[in-house]
Structures are given as C-alpha cells and as structure tokens.
Amino acid sequence: MANASIRYGARIRKRAAEIKKKKIALYKCDSCGEIKIERIGTGIWKCRHCDAIYAGGAYTLTTGAGEIARRLVGGMKKG
Numbered sequence: 001m002a003n004a005s006i007r008y009g010a011r012i013r014k015r016a017a018e019i020k021k022k023k024i025a026l027y028k029c030d031s032c033g034e035i036k037i038e039r040i041g042t043g044i045w046k047c048r049h050c051d052a053i054y055a056g057g058a059y060t061l062t063t064g065a066g067e068i069a070r071r072l073v074g075g076m077k078k079g
C-alpha cells in the first residue's frame, strides 16, 4: 500500500511540472516593446525588462476576451 501511494505521488508531480512548462509564455510589453512579459500570478503579468505590471487573463495576456469569459462564468455560477 505504502509503495503504491509513493509511486502515484511521483507521477502526479512529474505531470504537474510538464503542465507548468507549457504555461510559460512571454508577451510583448506595450511600454518598452520588449517581449519580456511573464505571468507572475493569476491574472497578473510583469515585464522583466521595465517592470511594468499588467492585469490580464489567468493564463494568457488577453484582456478583452478574458474579461467577458470571466463575467459569463460568474453569472452562470450565480444562477
């Protein structure tokens, strides 16, 4: 039993690491023009070059579509 749970835990950890890698994407900064914006938190993005902070989607730096989607999810949860 103990051995089985250890193996299971290791597999989950490996899978989580792979997912994390895919989420890392850099975006173009509007203030300095460098492609150095990275996700530092849920909906929070920061430029490594000029330290500008942006609010965006949870996993992508798109504001328009992300905002609408989040509002729709919120409304559905209420109803």
Ligand SMILES: [Zn+2]
Pocket (backbone or CB within 6 Å): 029, 030, 031, 032, 033, 034, 036, 047, 048, 049, 050, 051, 052
């Ligand atoms: Zn910048």
